[in-house]
Amino acid sequence: MANEVGQLDTSIEIITPENIAFRYRVAGPFRRLPAYLIDLAIRGFVILAALIVSLIVFGIVGLAPMGFGLVLVLWFLLSWFYGGLFETFFNGRTPGKMLLQIRVVSVDGQPINGLQAVLRNVLRTIDMQPGFFCVLGLLTATMNNRFQRLGDLACATMVVIEEQPWLHGVVRIQEAEVARTAAQIPANFEASRTLGKALAAYMQRRRTFSWGRRLEIARHLGEPLRERFDLPAGTNLDLLLCAAYQRAFITDHRDEADPGGSPFLQPQSPFASFDQPAPASFEVDSSA
Amino acid sequence: MKVSDLLESRRANWRELEQLCSWMEGHARRRTAARTVARFSALYRATCADLALADAYQLPPGTIQYLHQLVGRAHNQLYRTRTFNVDTWLHELFVAVPQRLFADNCLRLAFVVFWGVFLLSGWLAYYTPGFVERVLPEEMVNRLDDDFSEPITGSNLETVVMGGGKAGFYILNNTSIGLRCFAGGLAFGVGGLYLTVANASMLGAAFGYMTNSPRADNFYHFVTAHGPFELTAIVLSAAAGMRLGFSLVDTKGYTRLAALRRAANEAMPTMCAAMIMFLAAAVIEAFLSPSAAPYPIKAAVAVLSSGMLMFYFVILGYPREESP
Numbered sequence: 001m002a003n004e005v006g007q008l009d010t011s012i013e014i015i016t017p018e019n020i021a022f023r024y025r026v027a028g029p030f031r032r033l034p035a036y037l038i039d040l041a042i043r044g045f046v047i048l049a050a051l052i053v054s055l056i057v058f059g060i061v062g063l064a065p066m067g068f069g070l071v072l073v074l075w076f077l078l079s080w081f082y083g084g085l086f087e088t089f090f091n092g093r094t095p096g097k098m099l100l101q102i103r104v105v106s107v108d109g110q111p112i113n114g115l116q117a118v119l120r121n122v123l124r125t126i127d128m129q130p131g132f133f134c135v136l137g138l139l140t141a142t143m144n145n146r147f148q149r150l151g152d153l154a155c156a157t158m159v160v161i162e163e164q165p166w167l168h169g170v171v172r173i174q175e176a177e178v179a180r181t182a183a184q185i186p187a188n189f190e191a192s193r194t195l196g197k198a199l200a201a202y203m204q205r206r207r208t209f210s211w212g213r214r215l216e217i218a219r220h221l222g223e224p225l226r227e228r229f230d231l232p233a234g235t236n237l238d239l240l241l242c243a244a245y246q247r248a249f250i251t252d253h254r255d256e257a258d259p260g261g262s263p264f265l266q267p268q269s270p271f272a273s274f275d276q277p278a279p280a281s282f283e284v285d286s287s288a
Numbered sequence: 289m290k291v292s293d294l295l296e297s298r299r300a301n302w303r304e305l306e307q308l309c310s311w312m313e314g315h316a317r318r319r320t321a322a323r324t325v326a327r328f329s330a331l332y333r334a335t336c337a338d339l340a341l342a343d344a345y346q347l348p349p350g351t352i353q354y355l356h357q358l359v360g361r362a363h364n365q366l367y368r369t370r371t372f373n374v375d376t377w378l379h380e381l382f383v384a385v386p387q388r389l390f391a392d393n394c395l396r397l398a399f400v401v402f403w404g405v406f407l408l409s410g411w412l413a414y415y416t417p418g419f420v421e422r423v424l425p426e427e428m429v430n431r432l433d434d435d436f437s438e439p440i441t442g443s444n445l446e447t448v449v450m451g452g453g454k455a456g457f458y459i460l461n462n463t464s465i466g467l468r469c470f471a472g473g474l475a476f477g478v479g480g481l482y483l484t485v486a487n488a489s490m491l492g493a494a495f496g497y498m499t500n501s502p503r504a505d506n507f508y509h510f511v512t513a514h515g516p517f518e519l520t521a522i523v524l525s526a527a528a529g530m531r532l533g534f535s536l537v538d539t540k541g542y543t544r545l546a547a548l549r550r551a552a553n554e555a556m557p558t559m560c561a562a563m564i565m566f567l568a569a570a571v572i573e574a575f576l577s578p579s580a581a582p583y584p585i586k587a588a589v590a591v592l593s594s595g596m597l598m599f600y601f602v603i604l605g606y607p608r609e610e611s612p
Contacts, residue, residue: 014360020336022359065449069456069574076460080467091368103364111369119556125471126479150474153545154532154552162364164310165357167302168350170292193346200348249291249348 012146012158014109024109024160026146027102029138032159038096043078050074084118092117103162107146116155123151170249171203173242181236182243182251185229191248199245206238214238294345298338302354305331305362312365332362380557381564382604388554389527390605394534398484398527402519405488406495413496420497423489432494436506440578448575455574462518463566466525470559473529476536480529487522513586514573516593521565528558561600568593 011023051071058067086094092104092112104120106112112120127137127149137149146158191199198221206214215238222237225244308328312320338345339355347355389395413420420429465487472479498507535551536544576589 014363016336016359016363018333018336020340020359022336022339022363023356024360063449063452065454066452069451069453072453072456072460076456076463080464088369088371091364105364109363111364111367113370114372115553115556117369119552122467122556122559123471123474125468126474129475129479154474154548156549160360162361163357165306165354165361167299167354168348169295169299170348191346193343196346197349200346200350204348204350248346251290 010147016109024105024162027100027159027161028147029141031100031102031161032147033134035094035096035100035102038099039082039094042095043082047071047075047078080122081118083121083124084114087112087117087121088114097159101161101163102159104157104159107148107156107158112155112157116157119155120151120157123154124149127151168204171206171245173246173250175239175242177236177239178242178246181239182246184231185243185247189229189244189247191244195244196248199241199248202241203245206242291346291348295347295351301331301334302358305335305358309358309361309365328362329366332359332366335359335362377557377560381561385557385561386600386605387607389524389558389601390607392527392531394530395524395527398523398530401481402484402488402523402526405485406492409489409492410496410499413493414500420493423493424497428494429497432498432507433501433503436498436503436510439506440509440580451575451578453574454578455570458570458573459567462521462570463563466521466562466566467559469522469525470529470532470555470562473526473531473533475533477530477533480526480533484522484526491519509583509586510577512583513576513589514569516590516597517565517569517572520597521562521569524562524565525559528555528562531555531558565597 010028011025013021013023015021051068054067054071055064058064058070083094087097087104090098093102097103104112104117106116124137127140128134129136137151140150140153141147144153146152148158152158202217202221209217215236218237218241222235222240225240226233226235226237229240231240305328308324308331311324312328335355336359339352339359342352342355409419409423413423424432465483469480469483469487472483473481495511498504501507531551532548532555535547539547542550572589572593576586
C-alpha cells in the first residue's frame with residue numbers, strides 16, 4: 001500500500017528474507033553531523049593521547065622521531081579508515097553513530113560489507129567539498145529520498161535510525177464515565193478496521209489535547225457514531241470515542257461466546273507461545 | 289480475545305527479544321550460546337509474524353511502530369556485517385585487479401596524462417630558467433636547494449631512528465594525496481584529473497630543475513630507490529578515481545547510479561593496490577633513500593621494484609582464457 005502512494009516522509013520500507021516488510025526511518029544531516037563531530041573529537045583525542053604517550057615513552061629511550069612516526073601512521077589510519085573499520089567490525093556503527101542511535105545498512109536492508117564501509121568513508125573527502133562545508137554531500141542528500149551522500153550512492157548504503165523502541169500498548173482509560181457510556185453502546189457493535197485505526201490514533205494523542213480541543217476533534221467521528229448508537233444529543237463525544245475504543249480494544253461483551261468468530265481466539269502463529277523458560281544467561285557455557 | 293489481551297500475551301516475547309538485542313549489541317558473536325541464538329531466531333520469527341498480521345489483529349498504530357522498530361533492530365543483529373575475507377582479498381588483489389587494469393582505458397589515460405605532463409614540465413624546467421619558480425612555491429625550491437646541497441651521508445643508526453619518523457610522515461602525506469586523487473575522481477573524473485596534472489607538473493618541475501643543477505647527483509641518489517613504487521602508485525590512484533568519474537559519463541547502458549556502483553566495486557581494490565605501493569615507497573624512502581648506501585644498491589632496488597611492478601601488471605595482468 002505504501003508503494004502505491006509513494007514515500008511521504010523519511011520512513012522507507014525494507015523487505016526481509018523472511019518476506020516481512022518493515023519500516024526504517026532514514027537519518028538526516030541533523031543526526032549524522034553530530035555523530036560525525038563526536039567521531040572527529042574521539043579521533044583528535046586518541047591522536048593527542050598517543051602523541052603524548054609515545055613522546056614520553058620513546059623520548060626516554062632516545063627514539064623520539066620513531067614515536068612521532070608511529071603517531072603519524074596512527075593519524076593516517078584514523079583519518080582514512082576510522083569509520084570504515086568501525087562500521088565493518090561493529091555492524092555498521094562508529095562510536096558517534098552508537099550515541100546517536102544510527103546505523104549504516106545497504107539500501108536493500110542487508111548489512112554492509114567491509115568494502116562498502118571503507119569506500120563510503122574514503123569518499124567522504126569529496127562529499128566535504130568545497131572547503132570543509134559538506135556542500136556537495138548535503139546537496140546530494142537532498143536530491144534523493146534516503147539522504148544519501150555521494151559516498152552512500154557509490155556503495156549503495158544508507159544511514160537509518162535504530163532506536164530502542166518503546167512499547168505503546170493499549171491506552172488505559174481512567175474516567176469512570178467511560179464505563180457508563182460503554183454500557184450504552186449496543187452489544188453487537190464491532191469496530192471496522194478503519195474505525196479501529198481512527199479510534200486508536202485519537203486515543204494515542206488524546207492525552208496531549210486540551211479539553212476543548214478534544215471535543216472539537218471528537219465531533220467529526222463522534223457525531224455519526226452517536227446517531228448510529230441512538231444516544232441522546234447531549235452525550236460527551238470525547239467520552240463516546242473513549243467508550244467505543246474500550247469496547248473495540250479492551251473489554252468484550254461476548255467474552256465466552258462466539259467460538260471461532262474472531263481470528264484472535266486461536267493464535268495462528270506457531271511461535272505465539274513459548275513453553276521453554278528463558279535462559280538465565282545468554283552467554284556460552286564455559287564449563288561445557 | 290481483544291487487542292489488549294493479545295498484547296498482554298505477546299508482551300513477554302517482545303520484551304525478551306529486546307533484551308536479547310541489547311545483549312547481542314554489547315557482546316561478540318562467538319560468545320553467544322547456541323541456545324540463545326536459536327531462541328533469538330524463534331522470537332524474531334514470531335515478532336515478524338506479529339508484525340505481518342498487525343493489520344489483521346487491528347493493533348494500535350503505536351504498537352505497530354514499536355514492532356517496526358523491534359523487527360528492524362533484531363534484523364540488524366541477525367544479519368551482521370561481513371568482515372574482510374583474506375582469501376577473497378588476495379584473489380582480488382593478485383588476480384582480479386591486474387587482469388582488470390591490463391585492459392583499463394582509465395589507467396592508460398592516467399599514465400599518459402601523468403607522464404606527459406611530468407616530462408613536459410621537466411623539459412620546461414630544464415631549459416627555461418624561471419619556470420620552476422612559477423610552478424613550485426618558493427620555499428619548496430629553497431628546500432630542494434638546501435636538502436641536496438650535500439652528498440647523502442646519513443650514518444646508519446641515525447638513518448634508522450629518523451627513518452621511523454619519516455616513514456610515518458610519508459605514509460600520511462603521500463597516501464593521503466593518493467586517496468584524495470581517488471576520491472576527487474568521483475567528480476566526473478575532473479577532480480582526479482586536476483590533482484594528477486598538478487602533481488605531475490610539480491614533480492616534473494622539481495626533477496627538471498634538479499637535473500639541471502649541480503646537485504643533480506645528490507638528488508638522484510635520494511629519489512632513485514623509491515621512485516618506481518611512488519610514481520606508479522600516484523598513477524594508479526588517479527586511474528582508480530577516473531574509473532569512478534568516467535563511469536558517470538559512459539554508463540555502458542546502465543543507469544548512472546548503477547554504473548557508479550559497479551565502478552566503485554572495481555575501483556576500491558585497485559586503490560588498495562595503490563596504497564600497498566605507497567606503503568612500500570614510504571618505507572624505502574624513509575630508510576634506504578637517505579642512507580649512505582652506494583648508488584648501485586639504490587639503483588638495484590629501483591630495478592627490482594620496477595621488475596615487480598612489471599610482473600604484477602604484465603604477467604599477472606595478461607589476459608587469460610576464462611575458465612567456464
